[in-house]
Amino acid sequence: DLMTGQSGTQVGGVRRALRKQRRVCWVGCCPPLPSPILHKILFQPPQPSYVFKEPGTGQRIPPESLDQWLDRPLEVAWSEELGRRLGSEAALDKVEGLEGLAVRRGGGLTGALAAVHLRCPGAQALFLYSHSNAMDLGQSLPFLLKLRRKLRGAVLAYDYGGYGLSGHGAAASEEAVYREAEAVLALAQARLGWPPERVVPIGFSLGTAPTAHLAVAEPRLAAVVQAGAYISPIDCIRERPSAYANPCRSRD
Numbered sequence: 001d002l003m004t005g006q007s008g009t010q011v012g013g014v015r016r017a018l019r020k021q022r023r024v025c026w027v028g029c030c031p032p033l034p035s036p037i038l039h040k041i042l043f044q045p046p047q048p049s050y051v052f053k054e055p056g057t058g059q060r061i062p063p064e065s066l067d068q069w070l071d072r073p074l075e076v077a078w079s080e081e082l083g084r085r086l087g088s089e090a091a092l093d094k095v096e097g098l099e100g101l102a103v104r105r106g107g108g109l110t111g112a113l114a115a116v117h118l119r120c121p122g123a124q125a126l127f128l129y130s131h132s133n134a135m136d137l138g139q140s141l142p143f144l145l146k147l148r149r150k151l152r153g154a155v156l157a158y159d160y161g162g163y164g165l166s167g168h169g170a171a172a173s174e175e176a177v178y179r180e181a182e183a184v185l186a187l188a189q190a191r192l193g194w195p196p197e198r199v200v201p202i203g204f205s206l207g208t209a210p211t212a213h214l215a216v217a218e219p220r221l222a223a224v225v226q227a228g229a230y231i232s233p234i235d236c237i238r239e240r241p242s243a244y245a246n247p248c249r250s251r252d
Contacts, residue, residue: 042133042206043172045163049082049138050092052100052114052165063168066102067112074100076116078138095145097121103158103187105167107179114165115158115184116141117192118148125222126194128214129157130181130207132228136164153200156192158184174209181210182217196220204228 052061053075061069076092076099077083083091092098097119102112116137127147131140137159148155160177161167170176185201188194200223203211208229215224 042174043160043162044134045160045172046134046136046139047079048164049079049136050141050164051077051079052102053077061165063114063165066114066165066168067104069102070104070112072102073117074102076100082138092141101187101191103180103183105161105170105176105180106183106186107176109161109167109170109176109179111161111167111170113158113161113167113180113183115156115187116144118144118155120148120152120154123152123154124198125151125153126188126192126199127151127153127155128185128188128199128201129155130201130203130210131157131159132205132207138164147202154192154194156184156188177210178213181214185214185218197222200225202227205230 101115159166161170162172
């Protein structure tokens, strides 16, 4: 029994070492170039958890057609899978002041971004939210609703290209995320009527990068809030090791 216990401990140790080796292999060796390595670490889009629908008809809008809806508010609903899990009581059509928006991507990027706007009568500020990695707008909505209720402000949030319904076929990148954040801020001013002095960008984890960029690009912003800012790519691996466990895995 003692020998069996020791053998089991050794096997467990070997398995743990192999798992760590697989993580290092996938992050650093496929291929061993700085840009792909950072891309794999920083951008982990999940399966879309929401859909946009045509107002009135309820027809689902394909992601590749989102750029045809740039000037119209859209209905927001959970994806079929998430809707089944949550049930009819959690349907988004019961949320007051919620609308989906299509935003033209900035910096010459093709396609459109998906955004959600939570109106708040009498609000004195708009909170522009940039979400964390491995999340999208649907997964962020419970927090956004709480943000509106607690702070009594309007909320605008968006998905990076390659996340959710944004930038159909696009891959997220550092430069693209900066241009997209600028485009959403421009929409807040031009379409929603919020001057920069009344806009408060909030960034969480990965979202702290575009939020910091906006703070530099537009110094007139009312305030900037950063939560859970990452320190290094290694910290990303430590926080979500399971996301990096499959070496050379396709992410199409």
